[in-house]
Amino acid sequence: MTLKTIAVDAMGGDFGLDVTIPGALTFLQQQTDAALILVGDETKIRSALTKASASMERITICPASEVVGMDEEPTSALKNKKNSSMRVAINQIKEGQAQAAVSAGNTGALMATARFVLKTIAGIDRPAIAKFLPGRNNHVTLVLDLGANVDCNSTQLLQFAIAGSQQVAALSPENIRPRVGLLNVGTEDIKGNAAVKETHQLLQRSNLNFVGNVEGNAIFTAEVDVLVVDGFTGNAMLKSIEGAVKFVGTVVKEEFTRSWFNKLAAIIALPTLKNFKRRLDPRRFNGAIFLGLRGVVVKSHGGTDATGFCFALQEAYKAIKADSITKIQAGVAQQLTALEE
Template structure:
C-alpha cells in the first residue's frame, strides 16, 4: 500500500444483520487479509463472548496480536424489527450505537452495520448530525450496468419520502462528490429520475429541482427515465426516497427473475452436451454481473461521519464489500469534500 494512503479504522457492528458474528467476523478477517488492505484496522463491536470464539476459529488471532483487529465490548443488540425510536432511546450501549460513537470520537473513520435500517439512520443522525448545508442524510448505493466496467450511483433510496427541490440538489452534490472521489470520474453526469425526458414532464418539485441544478456548477444533464437506469447513460441519478426505493426494488426483482430464468434454461441445456457447454459461461457471466453482493453497502450520506449499511441477509462476501466501501470513502475524505462542495455548488 502506498505510504500516501491513509490508514483507516472501520468500526463494525458485529451483532447486526440476520446472521450477526457468523458473517461479520469472517468478513472482517477476510478484508484485513487482502494485500491492498494490509495497513487498515477493524474494531469488532458487540458481545465479546460471541465474537471472540469466532475470531479464534476463523484464524483472526494473528491479526489481534498485530493490533489490526480488536474487539470493543457492547452489552446490547438492536433487533432487526425493533422500533428505531425505542432503539435510540433505550439501547445506548448497543453494538450499533457504540460503533457509531467510535466514529464520532475519532477512534474509527467509518462504521458498517447490517442491522435495522431505521435504527441505524436514527442513531447515526442523532450521534453524528448532518453536514452543514445538508438538510437530511440520504441513502446512496451503486447499481450494476449493462457494461460491466461501469456503475451508477443512485440516491435517495428510501431515507426521505418528502424531499424538497433544494434537498434533491443537495443529494445531487453528495452523489457527484462520492462518484468523483470514490469512482474517480471527472465531472460526473448527474440526472433527475423522471416520468419522461421532456422538460415539460414531471412534478413541480422535479421541475424546480431541474431549474436549480441547471443553474449549478454540477454537470447536470437533465432527466432520465426508469428504463434507462442500468444503461450507464449517466453517473448519478437523483430522486426522492419513495421513487428511489421503488426503482431499486424493481431492479432487484428483475435481476432475480433473469437469474431464475437463466438457471432453469441452463438446467434444460444440460440434456445437450453442446448446449450446456455454451450456456455455462453465459450463465456465469450474467450471474457475476447481477450478483447483489458485489454492490452491497449503501451509504448514509450527508452525515458528519461515514456510515455504511449492509443488506441484513448478505453473506461473508457481501459484507466484505460493504467494509471495502466504507474504507474507500474514508481514505478519500468524502465527508470533507462534500462539506466543501455544498457551499459552492451554485454559480454566482
C-alpha cells in the same frame, strides 16, 4: 503508515457474527492498511475469532452489551439501546477512534442513530441512502435516495445531487464533473410533478454537470454518473430491479434444466453461466452509503453472506481513502454559495 479504521457492528444483520467475522477477516487480508474495531458481545466475538484461527493483528474489540432488533422501531432503538453494537460502532467515529462504521442491522435504526450521533454536513438537511448500481460497459451509477426520505422537496433533491456528485468525484478522481441526471417520467424539461420541476430549475442554475431529466433505464445505459430521485421512488426502483434480475436468473435456470439436452448444454456452458452470474452477483454491489452525514456510515444488506459483507467494508474503506466527507463538505459549501449569488 496510518491505518484506515472501520468500526464494525459485529452483531448486526440476519446472521450476526457468522457473517461479520469471516467478512471482516477477508477484508483485512485484502487491505493491509486497514484496521477494524469489532463492536459487540466481547466473549462471542473472541470465540468467533478463535474459531476462525484469526490473528488479532489490526483488530480491536470494543464491547457493547445490547443489539438492535431487525424489526425494532428506530425511535425505540435510539432511546433505549444506547449501548447497542450499532450505536457504539457509530460512536467510534464521533470519538475519533474510527473513520467509518459498517452495519448489516436495521436500516431505519442505523439511519436514526447515525443522524443523531454524527449530525448532517452543514447545508444538508437530511442524509440519503446512496448505492452504486452496475450498468453497460462496466459503468456504475450512484443512485440516491433509495428510501431514507419518502417525501422530498426540491431543496433536498438538490442537496442529494450535490452530495452524490462530490462522492463520485472523490471516488473517481478522473471524473471531476460527474454527470447528474434527475429521474423523471420523460426527458422533456417540462415533465414531472411539482417537486421535480422545481429541482430541475435548481439543478440548471447550479454549478453541477446537470444533464437533464432521465428515465428509470438510465441506471443501465451509462448516461449519468449520479441519478437523483426521491426516496419513495428510488426504493421502488431498487426493489424492482433486484426482483427483475432475480427473476431473469430464475428463467435462465428453468430453461437450462428443462430437458436432458438443456442440462447437457448447461454443463458445456457452465463457465459462461458462472461468469454471467458473477457479474450480476448482488453481493458485489453490497454496501449502501448514508450520504450527507459527518462521517462514513455504510449499510450492508441484512441477509448477505461473508463475501457480501466484505464488499460493504470495501465501500467504507474506499470512502475513507478518498476523504469523501471533507470533499462533500467543501462541495456543498461551494455549490450553495454559487446558488445564492
